[in-house]
Amino acid sequence: MINTSNEPVVKMIGICKKFGAIQALKEVDFILNKNEIVGLVGDNGAGKSTLIKILAGIYPPDKGDMYIDGKKVNWRMPLQARAEGIETVYQDLALINLMSISRVFFLGKELIKNHYFRILDKKKMDLESIKSLHMLGIELPNPSEIVGNLSGGQKQSVALARSIYFGAKLLILDEPTASLSIKESQKVLNIIKEIKKKGVSVIFITHNIYHVYSVADRFTILERGEKIIDIEKKYATPEDIMKIISTGKAESSNN
Amino acid sequence: MYKKSLYSLVLRIFIKKPEFGAFTGLFFTIVFFSLSSNKFFTINSITAMFTLAAELGIVALGMSFLMISGEFDLSVGSVFALSTLIFVKLANFGILPPMAFLLTLVICTFVGVLNGIITVKFHIPSFITTLGTLMLWRGVLLYITGGFTVSYQADKDFLFLLGGRIFAGLRMTGVWFLLLTFVLSFVLIKTQYGNWVFAVGGNLNAARASGVNVEKVKIMNFALCSLFASISGTCNLARYVMSQPMLGTGMELEGIAASVIGGNLLTGGFGSIFGTFLGALLMGIIRTGLISIGVAPYLYKAFTGIILIVAVIINTTVGKRTK
Numbered sequence: 194m195i196n197t198s199n200e201p202v203v204k205m206i207g208i209c210k211k212f213g214a215i216q217a218l219k220e221v222d223f224i225l226n227k228n229e230i231v232g233l234v235g236d237n238g239a240g241k242s243t244l245i246k247i248l249a250g251i252y253p254p255d256k257g258d259m260y261i262d263g264k265k266v267n268w269r270m271p272l273q274a275r276a277e278g279i280e281t282v283y284q285d286l287a288l289i290n291l292m293s294i295s296r297v298f299f300l301g302k303e304l305i306k307n308h309y310f311r312i313l314d315k316k317k318m319d320l321e322s323i324k325s326l327h328m329l330g331i332e333l334p335n336p337s338e339i340v341g342n343l344s345g346g347q348k349q350s351v352a353l354a355r356s357i358y359f360g361a362k363l364l365i366l367d368e369p370t371a372s373l374s375i376k377e378s379q380k381v382l383n384i385i386k387e388i389k390k391k392g393v394s395v396i397f398i399t400h401n402i403y404h405v406y407s408v409a410d411r412f413t414i415l416e417r418g419e420k421i422i423d424i425e426k427k428y429a430t431p432e433d434i435m436k437i438i439s440t441g442k443a444e445s446s447n448n
Numbered sequence: 449m450y451k452k453s454l455y456s457l458v459l460r461i462f463i464k465k466p467e468f469g470a471f472t473g474l475f476f477t478i479v480f481f482s483l484s485s486n487k488f489f490t491i492n493s494i495t496a497m498f499t500l501a502a503e504l505g506i507v508a509l510g511m512s513f514l515m516i517s518g519e520f521d522l523s524v525g526s527v528f529a530l531s532t533l534i535f536v537k538l539a540n541f542g543i544l545p546p547m548a549f550l551l552t553l554v555i556c557t558f559v560g561v562l563n564g565i566i567t568v569k570f571h572i573p574s575f576i577t578t579l580g581t582l583m584l585w586r587g588v589l590l591y592i593t594g595g596f597t598v599s600y601q602a603d604k605d606f607l608f609l610l611g612g613r614i615f616a617g618l619r620m621t622g623v624w625f626l627l628l629t630f631v632l633s634f635v636l637i638k639t640q641y642g643n644w645v646f647a648v649g650g651n652l653n654a655a656r657a658s659g660v661n662v663e664k665v666k667i668m669n670f671a672l673c674s675l676f677a678s679i680s681g682t683c684n685l686a687r688y689v690m691s692q693p694m695l696g697t698g699m700e701l702e703g704i705a706a707s708v709i710g711g712n713l714l715t716g717g718f719g720s721i722f723g724t725f726l727g728a729l730l731m732g733i734i735r736t737g738l739i740s741i742g743v744a745p746y747l748y749k750a751f752t753g754i755i756l757i758v759a760v761i762i763n764t765t766v767g768k769r770t771k
Contacts, residue, residue: 287657289650291717291767292643300647301658303640311640339463 200263201226202363202394203248208257210243217243218254219418225363230385230395232405235415236438241398244415245365248396249281250274278362282352282369290341294333297340298322298355325358326350329387331380346377350384357388364388365396370404382408402438406431416441462766466711467723469762473709473755474730481737488740496617501732502625503680505725507699508706509625509632510676512724514669515707516636518649518716519574521563521670524677525699526585531556531681532691533589536600545606553678559585560674564667574670582700589693599690611686621683625725628676633721645669649716705752706731709759713767730755 203225210218218240225231233241247254250268259266261277268274289297295318304321306314319336326333331350333343340348349369356364366385370378378401385395385408399405405412411425414437422443424434437443461468481488507524514521531552538548559581567577600607612620636642647655648665656662685691704714710727712719734755735748 287651287654289647289654289717291650291713292646296643296646300643300655301660303643305640312638313640313643315638337464342463 199227201260202229202262203396204260204263205244205248206258206260208244208247208254208259210240210247210252210255216418218247221257221415221418221420223248223413223420224423225394225396228389228392228394229411230389230397230409232402232409232412233396233398233415234400234402234405234412234434234438236441238417239415240418241415242367243418245281245367245396245398248274249279249365278360279365280356280359280361280363281365281367282349282356283367288340288348288352291339293337293339294343294351295319295322295336298325298336298351298358302359321358322354326354329354329357329384331384344377345373346380349373349377349381353381353384353388357391357393361393363394363396365398367398368400369397370399370401378404402431402434406434414438414443459766462711462762466718466720466763466766467726468711469759470710470723470726470730473759474726474733477730477733477737481733481741484741485737488737492616493736493740494617495615495622497732497736498622498625498729499617499619500736501728502619502621503684504699504702504706504731505625505728506621506628506680506683507677508703508710508724508728509628509721510673511700511703512707512710512712512719512721513632513636513645514673515704515712515714516649516716516719517645517666517669518652519567519666519670520578520704520714521560521574521673521677522578522700523559523563523581523585524673524703525696526582526589527556527559527674527677528681528684528696528699529589529691529693530559530585531678532685532695533592533598533693535682535685536598536691539600539602540598542602545602548602549606549610549682552682553675556678556681557671557675560671561667563674564670567670568663568666578700586693586697593691593693595693597690597692600685604689607686607689609686611683619683619687621680621687624679624683625728628679629721629725633725636721641665646717649713649718651717702731702752705756708763709755711759711763713763714760715767718767727759 201224203223205221205223208218208221221240221244223244235241246252250271250273253269299318299322304314304317305311323333323336329350331354333347340351370381373381382404388395397405397409409426411423412429412434413420414422414434421441422437487493507528511521511524534555535548535552538551539545543551563578563581566572567574608620610620614620636645644655644660644665647658647660648662652662681696684695706727707724708714709730710720710723712724731752734751738748739745
């Protein structure tokens with residue numbers, strides 16, 4: 194699944210998108226390299242979610258080209274993006290509170306032990322789900338626990354572990370720490386670092402610069418549909434980034 | 449931790465075992481009636497109760513399965529009656545009873561598919577769809593029969609399989625009830641399809657995002673619900689050897705009651721088929737138990753109502769905790 198060439202995982206060139214009279218994206222270029230975490234930041238209405246929705250295949254762009262591992266793509270639906278290993282973990286997680294961890298973990302891709310009657314291999318599902326959580330440093334001892342009894346951070350962790358288990362090579366995280374306590378945010382950020390170690394690339398969308406700053410390698414800042422700067426972490430402090438976002442201008446950095 | 453520990457322990461039991469409430473209720477009801485009347489705890493009485501619970505129970509099993517996937521079906525009583533008429537008409541026409549039976553089930557399954565397609569494709573609440581088909585099929589029944597009972601005139605040997613008396617008060621219906629409980633419970637808990645049923649009722653969008661064909665699951669469950677109503681209907685026919693046009697009136701609400709008493713959440717995503725089995729049994733026991741202790745049987749509905757409300761309070765508490 195994970196590419197071995199030096200091509201960027203994602204290359205988006207000159208992306209434009211209009212919704213009625215509103216120009217949501219104007220000639221935006223976006224690059225994500227292999228095994229890189231990019232913080233996609235900007236104020237409300239900057240175009241962050243439009244950009245990732247185009248990448249996830251939810252909308253087609255009006256103009257512009259998209260390359261995945263150097264291969265040009267032209268997606269018409271989210272399934273095509275998922276088939277390429279691009280997974281989005283949304284803020285309102287796609288988990289089911291009334292079901293157990295292992296049942297939700299494998300939902301839609303259940304492990305089967307009898308193909309004729311499609312009987313669940315519950316033991317293996319329990320084992321595998323706990324194991325893959327463990328590999329990301331998440332300790333949840335009981336796979337039969339109901340998801341609704343987990344904390345926000347634990348739910349987020351299950352969603353992340355699930356994407357990784359099913360072979361995601363690029364994770365799009367939409368405000369993964371927005372509704373979490375400080376302690377829990379820290380845990381989720383650690384998991385994101387673990388995910389990077391596994392060779393997965395991450396796009397991290399957030400309002401919280403400090404959260405993204407601790408894990409990201411680079412920042413792409415959008416403002417009113419335009420990209421105003423692409424900046425590596427070593428050239429900017431969190432304060433610089435916040436200043437760029439609040440003024441909407443790139444000059445203020447030391448870069 | 450300290451004060452709340454018993455409360456949260458009980459809640460946890462309910463989350464893990466939705467049928468816990470029905471089980472407790474059943475236990476105390478049996479103890480109560482056994483102490484109140486020495487006629488209650490006899491083989492005759494127990495087997496009769498089980499048979500009585502079975503017809504409602506089979507309907508409630510299908511209802512529960514559908515309810516767990518987030519929909520419900522008010523037309524089961526009408527389909528129950530419709531199946532008796534279809535069976536009688538086909539058999540009286542000269543079709544071999546086993547063939548007539550199978551054809552009846554197939555036709556009624558399609559009636560359920562229709563409920564499902566209307567609900568899913570037009571995004572209509574199943575409450576409205578099935579209220580409509582409840583009236584539609586009842587109207588069709590009354591139109592065809594002119595309001596009169598139609599008696600079964602074909603060979604009766606096959607009917608033994610559906611509702612024949614085995615020993616004491618036990619009829620084949622009870623055997624089918626037990627068997628169908630096991631089959632459906634197995635499908636729900638042990639198979640991939642069961643996992644999808646829980647997911648569709650628990651969070652429709654999450655199920656869809658995970659690649660579950662939610663429309664297909666719902667339509668299939670509507671079909672299954674009607675199929676079970678018709679199995680139960682044909683068992684009833686075997687008992688009375690005739691089709692009455694007003695048969696099964698109000699059965700939809702009793703079916704939902706048995707299902708809810710069994711721990712199934714009205715809003716879907718949570719429940720137990722074994723719980724429904726116990727719920728239907730509890731309702732059957734109250735019905736016969738009241739007679740055996742000499743209380744007016746009219747009070748059956750009142751008692752069921754009270755138990756239903758208690759069950760809903762418990763279910764809602766459990767549901768809130770995890771939603």
